[in-house]
Amino acid sequence: MKIDKAYHDVGGDDFGPVPIDDGSYQLWERRVDAMMRLLSSPAVGLMRVDELRRGIETLGEATYNAEPYYGKWARSLAKIMIEKGVLSQADLDAKIAELRAERGLTP
Amino acid sequence: MSHAHSHDHHHDHDHDHAPIEAEDTSSSDTAILADALRMVLIEKGIFTAAEVQDQxxxxxxxxxxxxxxxxxxxWVDADYRDALLADGAAAAQALGYDTKxxxxxVLENTAKVxxxxxCTLCSCYPVTLLGPSPEWYKSKAYRGRVVRDPRSVLREFGTEIGPDREVRVHDSTADMRYMIMPKRPKDSAGMTEEALAGLITRNGLIGVAEL
Amino acid sequence: MQAIFGPGDRVQVMDLEAEQGLTGHMRAPVYCRGKTGEIERFCGAFGNPETLAYGGDGTPAQPLYRVRFKQADVWPGYAGAANDCIEIEVYQHWLKAG
Known part of the structure; x- marks a missing residue:
């Protein structure tokens, strides 16, 4: 059986020269890292690194390519937390609407 | 570059009385999603804002x-060197770094290797010992090509490995994390441990550079 | 699970996706599947990510090995030196004697 290679499995592919840039993280991105550490801590125990990875691998290729590193993490965390019933999509949507209003963005 | 603009001031001066939930005004959909997720989880009591700040x-x-x-x-303590090569996590712990x-x-670069x-599948990296991984380490370009054509990728970093030395690539696919012990520079005899540490670059610890 | 391979053993990486229809999260990159190398070391037994990724308990824990491949055996027409190698962590259930 011939299988299609998953989009995250890039070993051997040629995407051109390496963009040698260290980058830096904004506050929201560092907080995503913090969230993952807390959710995967023994005290909370709601996330595993394998679940984080699986969430990233099921975002779809367009999202995977478009999102920055911690953007992928944030979307994976949201997906897994909803899947586990820790929060609902409605909880998240309501908070997003609230933040957009606070930040003067269109709904 | 990811620094689209720079701030001509920084916030360290008021760090002591900064609010725990400092204002974040990022407006991208993903930043808002991330902030919303964190706030809902805090409201539901999964963790606290103070715990996020502690992290x-x-x-x-x-x-x-x-x-x-x-x-x-x-480099200065042969017993520690042996311990480091035998069990990197225990040797890290011995210096107070907890890899949890x-x-x-730890892989040693030599005259031969x-x-x-x-990490071709994601971005596994020993963050405790190397800090946050650089953006390029997570790029599809690095992950894709370094396994298949390591010598030309190393050349992009200014690192030329002679044909008489084996290049050995380590794909961090599962539960191990890796750090490279670079070759000690020849002109470093007699230097203090602290001065030696100053010679060691992050890229040397990943293996894309020599010292 | 008992570790059945030791350093120096020749092993081949199976393709559980193509051969057995495995789907979902898995940690054996496609480029090493079907390739033959040798066990560099046994790393210990670890929870199976194929179930851990879905909230499962990862049992039975799988022996994990670092497998060393000659680059020339992995990539046809490899451009580097003849003795260049690549090492990859592979769980035992993806390996057979090679």
Whole structure:
């Protein structure tokens, strides 16, 4: 059986020269890292690194390519937390609407 | 570059009385999603804002200077060197760096072998010892090509490995994390451990550079 | 699970996706599947990510090995030196004697 290679499995592919840039993280991105550490801590125990990875691998290729590193993490965390019933999509949507209003963005 | 603009001031001066939930005005959909997720989880009591802040503080202690200190110690202390190569995580712990149960394999560069690390499937990296991974390490370009054409990727980093040395790529696919022990510079005899640590670069610890 | 391979053993990486229809999260990159190398070391037994990724308990824990491949055996027409190698962590259930 011939299988299609998953989009995250890039070993051997040629995407051109390496963009040698260290980058830096904004506050929201560092907080995503913090969230993952807390959710995967023994005290909370709601996330595993394998679940984080699986969430990233099921975002779809367009999202995977478009999102920055911690953007992928944030979307994976949201997906897994909803899947586990820790929060609902409605909880998240309501908070997003609230933040957009606070930040003067269109709904 | 990811620095689209720079601030001509910084916020460290008021760090002591900064609010725990500092204002974040990021407007991208993903930033808002991330902030919303965090706030809902806090409201539901999964963790607290103070715990998030504590994690940000801990993050500042994760730096390539930790890995550099381990390698510098190994260069001056043969027993530590042996311990480091036998069990990297235990040797990290001995210097006060806790890898939280994640095994660490330290690979020694020699006159015969040059080692370089990648994670082709995601971005596995010993953050405790090397700090946050650089953007390029997570790029599809690095992950894709370094396994298949390591010598030309190394050349892009200014690192030329002679044909008489084996290039050994390590794909960090599962439960191990990797750090490279670079070759000690020839002109470093008699230097203090601290001065030696100053010679050790993060890229040297990943294996894309020599010292 | 008992570790059945030791350092120096020749092993081949199976393709559980193509051969057995495995789907979902898995940690054996496609580029090493079907390739033959040798066990560099046994790393210990670890929870199976194929179930851990879905909230499962990862049992039975799988022996994990670092497998060393000659680059020339992995990539046809490899451009580097003849003795260049690549090492990859592979769980035991993806390996057969090679």
């Amino acid at each position: 940000l503080t801990l993050m500042e202690g994760r730096s390539d200077r930790n890995g550099a200190a381990m390698i510098a110690r190994a 149960g994640t095994p660490l394999i 040059h080692n370089v690390v990648v």
